[in-house]
Amino acid sequence: MSHWTTRIPAAAQAYLEAHRLDEVECVIADLPGIARGKAVPAAKFDRLTHFHLPNSIFYQTITGDWGEDAASDGFTEPDMILRPDMDTATAAPWASDGTLQVIHDAYDQKDVPVPTSPRNVLKRVVALYKARGWTPVVAPEMEFYLVGRNIDPAKAIEPMMGRTGRPAAARQAYSMTAVDEYGPVIDDIYEWAEVQGFEIDGITQEGGAGQLEINLRHGDPVKLADEIFYFKRLIREAALRHDCFATFMAKPIEGEPGSAMHIHHSVLDKAGRNIFTGPQGGETDAFFHFIGGLQEHLPEAVALLAPYVNSYRRYVKDHAAPINLEWGRDNRTTGIRIPISEPSSRRIENRIAGMDCNPYLGIAASLACGYLGLTNEAWPDKRFHGDAYEAEDAIPQGLYAALDLFDEAKALHEVLHPEFARVYSVVKRAEYGEFLQVISPWEREHLLLNV
Incomplete structure (x- = not known):
């Protein structure tokens, strides 16, 4: 199987030709549009197919507080599965070290798209x-x-x-x-x-x-x-x-x-x-x-x-x-x-x-x-x-x-x-x-x- 860097957009590949990749930012937009996620070393991202975040990131207000009533089954914060969309890989050119950003899509533990994820809402429409x-x-x-x-x-x-x-x-x-x-x-x-x-x-x-x-x-x-x-x-x-x-x-x-x-x-x-x-x-x-x-x-x-x-x-x-x-x-x-x-x-x-x-x-x-x-x-x-x-x-x-x-x-x-x-x-x-x-x-x- 080809390395993931061969499947990313041309601009991201060109960035990697000029920069040694140090870190990958795995991001997803919450309800206000703030980037949530994790920054992982490039070597670790090589081994990742997905990572987890609690579904409560979609229950946060702009102040960082919580709409706890949004959790219909109680505020237990179960993990979602976040998978990268490699077509979204792009540089973070302001970073001091070689850094890529990759937008992820959210799925529940039954592999169903999480309906509260804003990107999934747009995909549905x-x-x-x-x-x-x-x-x-x-x-x-x-x-x-x-x-x-x-x-x-x-x-x-x-x-x-x-x-x-x-x-x-x-x-x-x-x-x-x-x-x-x-x-x-x-x-x-x-x-x-x-x-x-x-x-x-x-x-x-x-x-x-x-x-x-x-x-x-x-x-x-x-x-x-x-x-x-x-x-x-x-x-x-x-x-x-x-x-x-x-x-x-x-x-x-x-x-x-x-x-x-x-x-x-x-x-x-x-x-x-x-x-x-x-x-x-x-x-x-x-x-x-x-x-x-x-x-x-x-x-x-x-x-x-x-x-x-x-x-x-x-x-x-x-x-x-x-x-x-x-x-x-x-x-x-x-x-x-x-x-x-x-x-x-x-x-x-x-x-x-x-x-x-x-x-x-x-x-x-x-x-x-x-x-x-x-x-x-x-x-x-x-x-x-x-x-x-x-x-x-x-x-x-x-x-x-x-x-x-x-x-x-x-x-x-x-x-x-x-x-x-x-x-x-x-x-x-x-x-x-x-x-x-x-x-x-x-x-x-x-x-x-x-x-």
Whole structure:
């Protein structure tokens, strides 16, 4: 049998030609999208076919606490079996010694995929498409901020210091001069992405102070979610190397635009043709059904696309984030946008998802809404013309309201997996309870002496 290093992507093989392999990081994404796992010496990884972690990693909140009620058979923390997907092997180019990262898939002790694993959730949704003879294609956009080092949670987050010695400026969307302000960080992002074998479609300055956007090439949903999972770590490491932080919070700086993970979708048939486009280049019923599914089911899925209390600070009228589920052509004020494209590459953009969402769950939720629209032949509302900020609000006003909608969405649960839906709700409600224990500066300022 060939050595495992002969079965990994070309970029990883090229990295090993230049570096002696010292360590392999065996990783898996938990519910928030944090990398969990083990780092093992390369010699030991040679002998491994799998390793074990307790299933409780999927019961953890973002604070590291536990939604213990998520364990339906009692909080006994049985081991899962984690097996490597060697197609995901990639370098950790910031490491001082030769290091590879490998994403693993989670199975229970009966060799059944663990339904609460976010990567398994996305694989399940993609498999439902495949069973219908469809291949979903996505192209995500990643927005994030480069900010000054912040080691005091009580202190407001501030933009990073640029090369001119001035803080990064706001309201400079698409400015090349603004991008140059943090050129060294971007240079490392480009270099490390190339080493890891990731293709960046472009980097632009967004409207916020120190806010950037990276566009990724369209492709397989699982592969793109893997890349975003890896990219978040890559970008954080590049920022730390230059004495700043990278943050993927939905709304890190008061008064600045939030950060989104816009998701572009198309669907191919067995012949590789875009089902959104007919033989004469026109829009098909499937095109409208997908939009109808997004309009009908996205409110139920917002708890996955906006998973934290901070997420809902992004949905502010007239502030570069949609608060509606209207659809329009080349209209960035609508929650569902149809970009300009050739008929063969016709696609539908979901602008609701925040960059703080787990990429596996965000993409899975968006595809699940479209899938329900396709299978149920949902029809959308009429196309919206004009400024959709004047349209009716359609986003739940806060995490708790979003979870109430999610809990009632039984059709969505069947697509994602009912057990995942149950566990996700338990964990997020436990997390919300933790948040309520914290007294904010606003409360101290306005309530201490006034009520």
